[in-house]
Amino acid sequence: MLDQLEDDERIPYICRLLYEAYRIPVIWLNTEGETEQALPQFYQARPPAQDSQGLLAEVREHVLDAANSGSDARTAALPQICTTAYLENFVVLPLSGELKLAGTLVIGPSLYTSMNEETAASLLRDHNISSGQLEVWLQYYDLLPVLDRMRLYHAAILLYTLVTGQALTINELLLDSLKLQPAQLEGGAPDLDLSYRRENTWLHHDPSQERELFRHIRNGDKEGLLQTHAGFNEDQYGLLSKKSQLRSKKNLAITSITLATRAAMDGGLFWEIAYTLSDFHIQHIEELKDIPAVDRALLAALCDFADHVKDNHRSKLSRTSALCQNYIFNHLYEELSLSKLAGVTGLNASYLSQLFKKETGLAVSDYIQRERIGEAKRLMELPGITLSDIATRLHFNDQSYFTKVFKKYTGMTPKQFRHDRGIT
Incomplete structure (x- = not known):
């Protein structure tokens, strides 16, 4: 049993299990942010970037954010799914309880889908990186493991269960991540202007999956919405801008919000409230500077629509x-x-x-x-x-x-x- 192992045996054992199961880098950082263990031994270096000090530096920033974000013991110990501006994904789990002094476990980097040349080129343009560096970035992306969204969620849940011995659902994982995202517009409050948030996109994939997603909004079912969202594959999204990956994501997000607005009205939400929510969510998305922020904001917006429909159903007015x-x-x-x-x-x-x-x-x-x-x-x-x-x-x-x-x-x-x- 894992609980029979000492900490200096237990954590390395968990790291090796995850590495062997997913062939994805696993790092154990101590409380000072220093590497205690890394599998494989050498962490994949990211090419020089205009606005980044390197992937490990970003990982350590997310470690600090995750460690300080929880309001109680369980919240602080939940794994966080983090995505960088360059689309690398990783899972961060601050250790708690008896393991609190041991530090943090990190899984990653990985990608949701393989990076093609066109997507990489538009991403580099978004970050003002010279096209002459495209080849070295493609080589870097080719070396990263690919875990689609659902597999990464399951990896995070497996990590949590191995460390704590407790069960965790995808809904709990996603809802906790949403609580920790800066979902407001500057100077606003959740009820000040009918909210501002969001996450992910749904076009150019099986239409039945899209219908299912917006059915959950129409019914005010946020849990069903999150479950359906988790099943979408990154490589099935449409491309709505050839020049900018960020612009493409924003356009897809705006399209999704437009459909969500209609679904919410079909579910009985006052049309002016639905349109106002749509306006502010879209305005917020236009101000965002990177793809992960757009993804988070869209999911939060869709959940916002579902919550408003649910609250409207509760009123039971004629x-x-x-x-x-x-x-x-x-x-x-x-x-x-x-x-x-x-x-x-x-x-x-x-x-x-x-x-x-x-x-x-x-x-x-x-x-x-x-x-x-x-x-x-x-x-x-x-x-x-x-x-x-x-x-x-x-x-x-x-x-x-x-x-x-x-x-x-x-x-x-x-x-x-x-x-x-x-x-x-």
Whole structure:
């Protein structure tokens, strides 16, 4: 049994098992980041790059990030799937528990699919590397082992189980990785602008697999989405830019988000919320500088759509109440009244008022106020907007009334809210 081996025997044994099983480099780094064991003995050197100090330096950075990212013992001990800007993949597992002082285990580098000349050339252009270095980079990529996405996930799970003796599912692995990614736009919060994240792409492959993926979004099933995503092969993606691999990935991501937007609306998500999510996720992707960031952002975005659909299903509103909420969401900066909503729904105002309060627990006027205060909180986190401007834009009679309503729903005044968040 593994637990009968001493640490100085157990870790080398696990490293050799993984190396023999997958023929992929395995490294044991001590707590100082120094190499205790490497299989094979000589780590594959990456060619000189414009913006990189070398692969091992990046590995050590990911080791530090993984070691410091967990909020509890189990989170800290979960393996992290890391992808560099040059598409090398590796698994990082910070050791914990009794093995905590032993350091970190790293599997990699590997590729999801073999690197062809066209892809390598566009990748080098993305990083401003001379085309004269293409041959040496192709030689480097040819020496890296190829493990498709699912096999690498299974390697990470096997490593975790060998080290801890505990089971781990693909969903747990992926959801933990998503929690550790910087998923927000600069200066934002998850609910500030209806979120901003994402990961991977689905075009030019079996259409049934694509349909299955978007069916999970339509049903609000994030676990099913992650399972289906894990089965996609990197080499089946389309090429939407011959000049830039990064541009191709962004285009594929934007296409996927467009399809996810439609699937979410088919699943009952308010169309304006779906479109707003789409806008911000696409804007975020356009700002990203490397392929791994685009991949992570796309998966996070697809999960975001599934989560919103699921939350919408939980509300169990009638079509009429949902239509009212959607109209209020779209017209929050306009004059809103019960009579206007009655006209939108085609119902008697009195009946609509009773139905809406029965299903939401709020009178129409209270619901409008609450939504406007939520919007005011978002506006207050933006620079250069005064409280009087916000009150006027959201149709409060005057600033004192705005303050009264704001305190009713938040327990503090607008000035206290800004002060607590360090906003001037």
